[in-house]
Amino acid sequence: MQAEDYNIANEFVMREPYFEEVIDEMDVDEDPATTFGKLILLADDSTVPQQISVNDELEQESGSELENDAENSDINLSLHQTTGYKAYGPDNIRMFLQLMQEEGHSVAKHAKTCFIPRSTAYEILKQWNESDGTVIPIGCLKKPSKIGGAKRANNCKITAQQTEFLAELVDKNPCITIDMAREELCSSFEGFSISQSGLRKHMVEKIRLSLKDSHVYTMERDAKRTLDLRFNVITAWKAAGVDFQTNCVFMDEAGFNAHQIRSKAWSVKGTPAIVSVPTQKGVNLSIIGCISPFGTINFSKVEPLKPADVAKIEKEFPLPASKKRKAKSDDTKKEKPKKGTTAYHVVTFVRNVMDVLDRHNKHGFYIVMDNCRIHHSHYVVDAIESRGYKPLFMPPYSPFLNPIEECWSKIKKHIKRNPLSTLDTLTPRIKAACETITTEDCNGWIRHSETYWDKCLNKESKLV
Structure with missing residues (x-):
């Protein structure tokens, strides 16, 4: 069967908006670790020493007077034949000060001659001058830095x-x-x-921690009752022969509004990231959707009910005898239509879903829904079972078991890429985003949801 046969996102059922807030799943940071290889030590400078007499150096640089002083001091500098940084000791410092006194050349030149870093040489000379020239510095001591006035x-x-x-x-x-x-x-x-x-x-x-966008996670999701319910539900599904990839379709609702933008934005350093959105957030739009292993089945917009629809709903969905209202009187006020998604909206949508499945010879499939109260309405259950299909309810606090949750995530990311302008409206953007869902997407989300079955049987916690 071709996925295009199920892509009928343009068949919108006009019903009332749904204002449930849906928490987007954040992208998981990937570990950017890179292996650069092992550095090979080409030469061990501790095993290749070379004694260089200061006398030979001074004959070329200083003259006979400095040479005699060096002979009396009998200084031999132990230097290493390596490139880059060379360790220096008290003998190097003493020779540096002697050269500065006798020759008076630049600090950089004498520092290079004595194999002392130039910045260190300036610090040594400063210490020498501050001590009135009576104390030989022991080296460049690192001063304690201060942050905010404190050490x-x-x-x-x-x-x-x-x-x-x-x-x-x-x-x-x-x-x-x-x-x-x-x-x-x-x-x-x-x-x-x-x-x-x-x-x-x-x-x-060392601990390999990283700072990410936080996710709201209610404590009830890891309660013992919730873990036991997940175990019982998955066990019952396996016993009944439920297979997400062969005999199930997945239905759910999601809310949208005009202020949905990305949680991160670019800006110049030191300036806030400001994104312009419409002045009014507007009324939330509710979309009911259904996907399957064969592609998308339907996405429908829910619009507000009109007062004229109340009588029609009461006739098609009569209240039980225990909940019937009293006879109308002059003082009785007319009941206002209920807000949000109701059982009437769900029944109307699920009938359209079953019509599509019948046309493609998918009779008897499981219709997977979350644990929302309106899904448990006897009107919804009767409408499904009367057509030969079977309702399948997920355990509470377990959205990861419904593949369509990831479908909503992709749709919302598509909408958030570009904020709405004054010339743009939300409904066409939602429709265009729904049309980006592919059969490969659906199968990937379904396989990912199935990976949680064993985790539920093991009663694992922190499942997201």
Whole structure:
């Protein structure tokens, strides 16, 4: 069967808007780790020393007077034949100061002669001058830097125990800040100190944590009752021969409005990312959709009911005897039509879905729906069973078991790419987004939902 046969998104059923908020699933960050290979040490400078006498150096640079002084001091500099940085010691410092006194050339020239970094040479000379020339500097001592008027903390090496403490801290409070984590760590381990940047680097590189967009996750989703219900439902599905890829279609509703934009936007550094949207958010639009392993079946817009529709609905869907209203009187006010998606809207849509399935010889399929109250209405159940189809309800707090949830995510991403302008309307954008759904998309979402079956049987938590 061709997917195009089911792409009838232009057949819209006009019903009332649905104002349920749908939480978009965020993109999962991918690990950009790259292996750069292992650096090979080409030469070990500790095993190739070379003694260079200062006398030979001074004959070329300084003259006889400096040569005699060097002989009396009997200084031999141990230098390594390596390129780049060369270690220097007290002998190098003493020779540098001697050259500065005797020759008076530039600091850079004498620093190069004595194999001392130029910036370090300036610092050594400064220390020498501040000490009135009576104390030989021991080297370039790093001064403690200050941040906000306070001294920077000396980073201590984080132990395995402290790393485990940090991991547990993040598990308990994923929204914890670096500053809060640092305070907890330093207060729990006496004498330990670390900077915020050092702690952040350890959390990212060693514990492999990353800061992402947070997702709202209700505690009821991991309650024992919910885990038991998932186990029982999946067990019953397997016993009944339910197969998402061969005998099921998936139905759900989603809400849209004119202010739906991407959660991230570009802007110049130091300026806020501002996105212009219509002044009024407008009334939420509700779309009912249905997908299958063979492609999309239908997407329909729900529009508000009119007062004239109330009598028609009461005739087609009469209330039970226990809920019948009293006889009308002059004082009785006319009942207003209910807002939102009602059982009447669901029945009308599901009849259209079953008509499409009948035309393509897919009789007797399971119609998978979430645990919404209106889906359990006896009007909806009777309408499905009277045509030879079977309703299939998911356990509560388990949207990951319905593949159409990912379908809504793709549709909303398509709409959010470009904010609505004054010349644009929402309904055509929704229709165009629905037409981008392919059979390959549907099959991928269905296979992904099936991967949660074993997790539900194992009663795993934190399923998203």
